[in-house]
Amino acid sequence: MSFLFDPRQRQHMADGIFSWVDDHLEYFDPPQEDEILDDTPEDVTSDKRRKAFGELGACLRLINRCPDLRDREDVQALCQWWIETGDARQIFFDLRRRIQLFPLRVVAQAVRATLGGYDQAVTDEMQNVMERGVIDRYEISAWHKMDMKYYVDLIGLCHGYDTDENLFKHSFLQAMPTLQDATNYDLYGLTHLIFGFADFGNKDITKLVGPHMTYLLDYTAGALAMCLARCDWDLAVELMMTRIYLGVRNHTLDREAARAICECQKPSGFIPGRKFLAGTTQADDPMMQREKEFFDVYHPTLVTMFLITAELSEYPA
Amino acid sequence: MTHFSPENAAASTAKWLQTIIGSRMETEHLTQAIALASVCAALNPKSCDLLIQPAFWQAQNLRNFDFSASNIVNSLMAATFLQKIKGDLVTGASNYITLLNEVVPQSPTNANEAYVRTTLQNNTSDQIETEMVLDIDLRHLRSGNNTKLKNVLDIIETHTRFGTLVISEQGPIGALLEGSAMQALSKYDLPLAFRALRACAYLGRAGSFVCDSGLDFIGLCQNANGVFGDFDTSVAKMRRDTSEGQPELSLYLSISLQALWTMAELSEVSGRPFRLTSNMT
Numbered sequence: 001m002s003f004l005f006d007p008r009q010r011q012h013m014a015d016g017i018f019s020w021v022d023d024h025l026e027y028f029d030p031p032q033e034d035e036i037l038d039d040t041p042e043d044v045t046s047d048k049r050r051k052a053f054g055e056l057g058a059c060l061r062l063i064n065r066c067p068d069l070r071d072r073e074d075v076q077a078l079c080q081w082w083i084e085t086g087d088a089r090q091i092f093f094d095l096r097r098r099i100q101l102f103p104l105r106v107v108a109q110a111v112r113a114t115l116g117g118y119d120q121a122v123t124d125e126m127q128n129v130m131e132r133g134v135i136d137r138y139e140i141s142a143w144h145k146m147d148m149k150y151y152v153d154l155i156g157l158c159h160g161y162d163t164d165e166n167l168f169k170h171s172f173l174q175a176m177p178t179l180q181d182a183t184n185y186d187l188y189g190l191t192h193l194i195f196g197f198a199d200f201g202n203k204d205i206t207k208l209v210g211p212h213m214t215y216l217l218d219y220t221a222g223a224l225a226m227c228l229a230r231c232d233w234d235l236a237v238e239l240m241m242t243r244i245y246l247g248v249r250n251h252t253l254d255r256e257a258a259r260a261i262c263e264c265q266k267p268s269g270f271i272p273g274r275k276f277l278a279g280t281t282q283a284d285d286p287m288m289q290r291e292k293e294f295f296d297v298y299h300p301t302l303v304t305m306f307l308i309t310a311e312l313s314e315y316p317a
Numbered sequence: 318m319t320h321f322s323p324e325n326a327a328a329s330t331a332k333w334l335q336t337i338i339g340s341r342m343e344t345e346h347l348t349q350a351i352a353l354a355s356v357c358a359a360l361n362p363k364s365c366d367l368l369i370q371p372a373f374w375q376a377q378n379l380r381n382f383d384f385s386a387s388n389i390v391n392s393l394m395a396a397t398f399l400q401k402i403k404g405d406l407v408t409g410a411s412n413y414i415t416l417l418n419e420v421v422p423q424s425p426t427n428a429n430e431a432y433v434r435t436t437l438q439n440n441t442s443d444q445i446e447t448e449m450v451l452d453i454d455l456r457h458l459r460s461g462n463n464t465k466l467k468n469v470l471d472i473i474e475t476h477t478r479f480g481t482l483v484i485s486e487q488g489p490i491g492a493l494l495e496g497s498a499m500q501a502l503s504k505y506d507l508p509l510a511f512r513a514l515r516a517c518a519y520l521g522r523a524g525s526f527v528c529d530s531g532l533d534f535i536g537l538c539q540n541a542n543g544v545f546g547d548f549d550t551s552v553a554k555m556r557r558d559t560s561e562g563q564p565e566l567s568l569y570l571s572i573s574l575q576a577l578w579t580m581a582e583l584s585e586v587s588g589r590p591f592r593l594t595s596n597m598t
Contacts, residue, residue, distance in 0.1 A: 178530055180502035218526030225496020226503070228459040252489040260459045
C-alpha cells in the first residue's frame with residue numbers, strides 16, 4: 001500500500017537511511033560482552049550502543065515483512081552484519097545473571113528468530129530466567145509490560161504478563177493526559193502500547209480498542225499536529241505509525257506529516273533528533289560531534305524506516 | 318464535551334472589573350478595562366448591568382480619553398462600547414471610530430484592518446459562506462517558529478474576517494493549527510494559544526477534540542475572582558522587581574479579554590457560532 005509517500009520519495013528516503021546506517025555501523029556495534037569481567041554481572045547495565053544495536057535489529061525484523069525492502073542488497077548485507085556482529089560480540093554472554101540486559105537480549109533473540117542465527121538453547125536459558133519470578137513482576141507501567149510481553153511472546157516464553165485486554169484496560173489509553181500537558185514520556189507510552197497491541201500492524205486492534213477508537217484517533221491527530229508544530233520528528237513518526245495501526249489511511253494531516261519528514265531528511269540520510277535541532281550535538285572535536293550526532297539522530301532515522309515498513313506492510317482486513 | 322459557558326465566565330469577570338474600575342487607572346489599563354467590559358457585556362448583557370451604565374465610567378474622566386494610546390483592537394472595542402452605552406462619553410469615541418472609518422481601507426490587508434472593517438461593518442451576525450482558498454504555506458505550521466505562526470494567524474483572521482466569512486475545508490490547515498495551539502498552551506504562551514484557538518474556530522474547527530480541550534483549559538484557568546490565568550510566580554516576580562502600584566493589572570486585563578473572546582468564538586450561542594466582531598456595536 002502507498003498512502004503517505006509517493007514511491008519515488010519513499011525510495012529516496014530509504015536509500016538515504018540505509019546509506020547513513022551503513023556509514024555509521026561502528027556506533028551500532030555493541031560491546032564485547034565476554035570481555036566485560038570486572039563488574040558484578042547483576043550490575044552490568046544496558047548502554048546506548050547495546051540499545052542502538054537492539055533497535056537496528058528490531059527495525060530489520062520489520063523490514064523482513066516487506067519484500068520490496070527485504071530483497072535489497074544493502075538490507076541483506078546489513079542483516080548479515082547484524083547476525084555476525086551479535087555472534088562475534090557474544091551478546092548473550094552470562095545471560096542468566098546479567099539480568100539488566102535481559103530486555104534487550106529478548107529483542108535480539110526475537111530478531112534472530114526472524115533473520116537467522118536463532119539458537120534454542122538461548123531461549124531455554126531465557127525461560128529459566130522468566131521462571132525465577134522477577135522479570136514479569138517488576139512494578140512498571142503498562143507500556144513497559146507491553147514492550148516486554150510483545151518480545152517474550154515472539155520467542156514463545158511462558159510468562160506472567162496479563163492478557164492484552166487487561167493490559168489495555170489498565171493502561172492510560174482510555175484517559176490520557178490533556179494534550180498540552182502530555183510529556184514526551186506519555187506520548188511514547190501511547191505509541192509503544194499500540195505498537196505492541198497491533199504487533200506493528202499484523203493484528204487488527206479494532207475489537208480490543210472498542211469504543212475508545214474515536215478518542216484515540218482524535219488524540220493521536222492532535223498529538224501529531226503538536227509534534228509537527230514543535231519539529232519533534234521522532235515522536236511525529238511514531239504517532240504516524242500508531243495512526244496507521246489504528247487504521248488511518250489517506251488523511252490530509254498524515255500526508256502533510258509525511259511531506260515534513262521527507263523535507264527534514266538530511267543529505268547524508270538521517271532524520272534530525274531533538275538535540276540536533278537544538279544545536280546541542282555540536283562539539284569541537286569532529287569525532288566527538290559525529291558520535292553525539294549519531295546518538296541523537298539514529299532513533300528518529302530508524303523509526304522513519306519503521307514508518308516506511310508500516311506503510312508497505314499488508315494489513316489484516 | 319466541555320461544560321464551561323462563556324456567559325457565566327463573563328459574569329464572573331464583570332464582577333472583578335467592577336472592583337477595579339473605582340480607582341483611577343492609566344490610559345492603557347483603562348482602555349483594556351473598557352475593552353474587557355465590552356466583551357463581558359457582549360457575552361452576557363443581563364449579568365453585566367453595572368458595566369453598561371454610563372455613570373459607572375464617569376469617574377474615569379473619559380471626555381478627553383486618548384483612544385490611540387492602546388492597540389487598535391482594544392481601542393476599537395473600547396470606543397464601540399462607549400458609543401453603545403452613550404451618555405456624555407460618546408464624543409471622543411465617535412470621533413475615534415470616524416477616524417478609523419476614514420483611514421482603514423475598505424479591503425483590509427492585515428488582521429488589524431480586518432478587525433476594524435468587520436466590527437464597523439456589523440451589518441449581520443450571520444456568517445457568509447465563500448469558496449475562498451487560503452493561501453498558506455503549510456510549512457509555517459510545522460516550523461517551530463512563532464513568527465511564521467503569527468503570519469498564518471494574520472492571514473486567517475484577515476481572510477475570514479475574524480470568522481464572519483465561512484470558508485470551505487482547507488486541507489490539513491485546521492488540524493495543523495490545532496497542534497500549534499496545543500504547543501503554545503504547553504509553553505503557557507496564552508495569548509498565542511488563544512489566538513490560534515480562535516483561528517481554529519474561524520476555520521470551522523469549534524467542537525473538535527482539540528478545540529474542546531482548549532475550551533476546557535480556558536474554563537479551568539479562570540480564578541475565583543473572575544480573572545483568567547495562573548500567574549502567581551510571574552506576579553510575585555513583577556512585584557519584587559517594580560515599586561509601581563499594580564504591575565499585574567495589565568496582564569490580567571489582557572489575558573482575561575483574550576480568554577473570554579476565545580471562549581466565545583469556540584462556543585455556540587443559540588445554536589450558532591458566536592462571532593465577537595458581530596456583537597460589538
